[in-house]
Amino acid sequence: MSIKITGSGIYLPPKVEKSKTTAKFINESTEWIIAKTGVEERRISEIDVDEMGAVAARKALAGNGIPDLIINASGVPKQTIPDTSVFFQRELKIKNVPCFSIHGTCLSFLIALNNARALINSNIYKKILIISSDRGSIGRNPKEPESAALLGDGAAAILIEKEETNSKNFHYWKMNTWSENAELTEVRGGGTFKHPLNPETSIEDNFFTMDGPSIYKSARKKAFKMVLETFKNSGFKKDNVSWVIPHQASLKAINAYHDYGRFEKNKIINIVSKTGNCVAASIPMALAIAIEDGRIQRGDLLYFIGTGAGLSMACALITY
Amino acid sequence: MSIKITGSGIYLPPKVEKSKTTAKFINESTEWIIAKTGVEERRISEIDVDEMGAVAARKALAGNGIPDLIINASGVPKQTIPDTSVFFQRELKIKNVPCFSIHGTCLSFLIALNNARALINSNIYKKILIISSDRGSIGRNPKEPESAALLGDGAAAILIEKEETNSKNFHYWKMNTWSENAELTEVRGGGTFKHPLNPETSIEDNFFTMDGPSIYKSARKKAFKMVLETFKNSGFKKDNVSWVIPHQASLKAINAYHDYGRFEKNKIINIVSKTGNCVAASIPMALAIAIEDGRIQRGDLLYFIGTGAGLSMACALITY
Numbered sequence: 001m002s003i004k005i006t007g008s009g010i011y012l013p014p015k016v017e018k019s020k021t022t023a024k025f026i027n028e029s030t031e032w033i034i035a036k037t038g039v040e041e042r043r044i045s046e047i048d049v050d051e052m053g054a055v056a057a058r059k060a061l062a063g064n065g066i067p068d069l070i071i072n073a074s075g076v077p078k079q080t081i082p083d084t085s086v087f088f089q090r091e092l093k094i095k096n097v098p099c100f101s102i103h104g105t106c107l108s109f110l111i112a113l114n115n116a117r118a119l120i121n122s123n124i125y126k127k128i129l130i131i132s133s134d135r136g137s138i139g140r141n142p143k144e145p146e147s148a149a150l151l152g153d154g155a156a157a158i159l160i161e162k163e164e165t166n167s168k169n170f171h172y173w174k175m176n177t178w179s180e181n182a183e184l185t186e187v188r189g190g191g192t193f194k195h196p197l198n199p200e201t202s203i204e205d206n207f208f209t210m211d212g213p214s215i216y217k218s219a220r221k222k223a224f225k226m227v228l229e230t231f232k233n234s235g236f237k238k239d240n241v242s243w244v245i246p247h248q249a250s251l252k253a254i255n256a257y258h259d260y261g262r263f264e265k266n267k268i269i270n271i272v273s274k275t276g277n278c279v280a281a282s283i284p285m286a287l288a289i290a291i292e293d294g295r296i297q298r299g300d301l302l303y304f305i306g307t308g309a310g311l312s313m314a315c316a317l318i319t320y
Numbered sequence: 321m322s323i324k325i326t327g328s329g330i331y332l333p334p335k336v337e338k339s340k341t342t343a344k345f346i347n348e349s350t351e352w353i354i355a356k357t358g359v360e361e362r363r364i365s366e367i368d369v370d371e372m373g374a375v376a377a378r379k380a381l382a383g384n385g386i387p388d389l390i391i392n393a394s395g396v397p398k399q400t401i402p403d404t405s406v407f408f409q410r411e412l413k414i415k416n417v418p419c420f421s422i423h424g425t426c427l428s429f430l431i432a433l434n435n436a437r438a439l440i441n442s443n444i445y446k447k448i449l450i451i452s453s454d455r456g457s458i459g460r461n462p463k464e465p466e467s468a469a470l471l472g473d474g475a476a477a478i479l480i481e482k483e484e485t486n487s488k489n490f491h492y493w494k495m496n497t498w499s500e501n502a503e504l505t506e507v508r509g510g511g512t513f514k515h516p517l518n519p520e521t522s523i524e525d526n527f528f529t530m531d532g533p534s535i536y537k538s539a540r541k542k543a544f545k546m547v548l549e550t551f552k553n554s555g556f557k558k559d560n561v562s563w564v565i566p567h568q569a570s571l572k573a574i575n576a577y578h579d580y581g582r583f584e585k586n587k588i589i590n591i592v593s594k595t596g597n598c599v600a601a602s603i604p605m606a607l608a609i610a611i612e613d614g615r616i617q618r619g620d621l622l623y624f625i626g627t628g629a630g631l632s633m634a635c636a637l638i639t640y
Contacts, residue, residue, distance in 0.1 A: 077400075
């Protein structure tokens with residue numbers, strides 16, 4: 001028994017912010033942004049994460065009926081309580097469907113995909129809707145120009161169903177977390193540590209903060225090792241991979257899968273120049289875009305890989 | 321193949337706040353608190369959720385080795401990013417173990433338990449540590465006396481392992497979400513909706529708010545139906561249940577499992593008078609306390625049931 005990706009959808013907010021505009025916000029030049037991040041433009045959402053996710057979800061569900069579980073797999077919630085999945089259910093006007101959230105920052109979607117596969121394999125659910133919706137633009141800190149230039153808004157939804165044939169589509173999963181790097185990517189506010197009612201909490205605690213160069217340095221070796229292990233342990237060869245779908249952390253991070261990972265550049269789905277880093281939505285957005293434009297075809301072998309705050313890394317090998 | 325609960329631990333903060341003290345904070349009487357909530361005393365933590373959870377986790381892990389997955393299943397995080405599981409890993413000084421969070425407010429633990437069972441059934445992980453740690457006292461609103469009187473702090477950790485024998489221990493699972501009741505329990509702040517940088521966000525948005533009477537009214541019928549369905553669909557009879565482990569929402573909510581659910585009062589684990597409502601930690605705390613004091617014995621049939629913000633309800637039938 002296995003799973004199948006049966007639906008996908010994306011929400012790209014209509015408002016485009018060119019790097020020329022972002023440059024003024026962070027007091028740098030357009031050229032500096034392109035050189036540091038590779039982001040030419042990003043979308044800025046004027047609707048909240050629940051509405052964004054619902055637009056993507058309606059596309060993923062079109063013609064596919066009603067899911068029996070909704071998982072929110074976003075990086076930042078709409079509010080602390082209830083979790084965002086509830087607001088997705090409400091926006092979608094779907095009744096009698098349980099909802100919860102999975103959170104592993106930028107890896108939330110991959111972790112949800114792996115949990116969805118286990119839930120379907122165990123005959124607990126049959127049709128699971130995973131929605132990732134992030135509005136990173138809200139937390140941009142103009143005093144931290146690199147991360148502020150990277151972030152963009154977007155949402156994607158993926159529908160996972162039980163594969164009724166004998167074909168096994170989910171081939172490999174690996175995740176790890178190195179908590180000694182917990183401070184490399186943070187939004188310190190919003191919880192018990194830097195609570196809004198705590199007089200020691202500053203405005204900056206509510207901004208997104210990321211030490212890009214340190215993450216890149218730490219993650220490059222970890223990613224290299226994860227790729228090596230995948231093709232040592234999965235029974236697949238690197239050449240079998242049709243498409244690499246990496247987290248869209250930055251252009252440099254994506255290119256590392258070519259420069260160091262030795263995947264062909266034209267096999268790596270790269271949307272970062274037009275969307276920026278959309279936190280947890282980046283991976284499913286890259287997937288949904290490449291399905292929509294016809295690059296990804298049935299039977300293709302997809303290699304998902306990425307980093308998340310923690311520092312965590314995960315990868316999955318799945319036949320579309 | 322099935323799962324087994326192999327370890328459990330609890331952290332009860334040493335600082336006790338009697339209802340006499342809480343009464344002053346909310347400008348009501350001790351008698352009013354006891355009548356409305358049934359809470360005589362609650363604990364107030366002076367350490368943060370990651371340290372609280374780690375104390376409980378060390379007890380759950382004692383003699384059991386290292387887990388291969390850590391799931392944070394709390395109601396409110398330490399910070400927005402990274403998710404709290406990373407901080408548990410760091411506090412526990414455990415290396416090379418992936419971590420993520422599952423969030424369904426007060427049902428987070430039950431949802432994590434169901435996901436852990438699916439992950440183990442699917443041979444993805446073998447030994448999963450679930451930690452629920454909540455510090456609800458921080459978000460108490462003195463102007464909302466009933467919810468402020470209810471909340472307390474605490475943490476619990478449960479270790480789930482693969483059951484190597486043929487015995488099936490996880491018998492039944494059901495969850496549902498009614499998002500039309502999303503506003504009945506909220507912490508509106510901490511995310512994109514009432515973001516700290518949004519000038520329209522007020523101090524009150526960061527408090528816990530709960531319309532207890534409306535939840536009770538809505539949840540009582542839903543719980544009654546869920547109990548009926550459990551014993552119609554699971555192959556077990558209500559009389560087979562050794563212990564009911566409800567979410568410790570309030571004394572009235574717990575007693576409803578006797579008054580309307582028709583379970584014997586002495587079979588219902590009730591810790592609310594001494595701990596208050598500890599959000600997601602309440603259910604695993606009740607479980608860990610009843611294991612520790614010897615009430616729960618191997619072979620006992622446990623019926624977990626509870627409500628969470630959303631409004632969601634879930635139940636699980638598990639042999640200890």
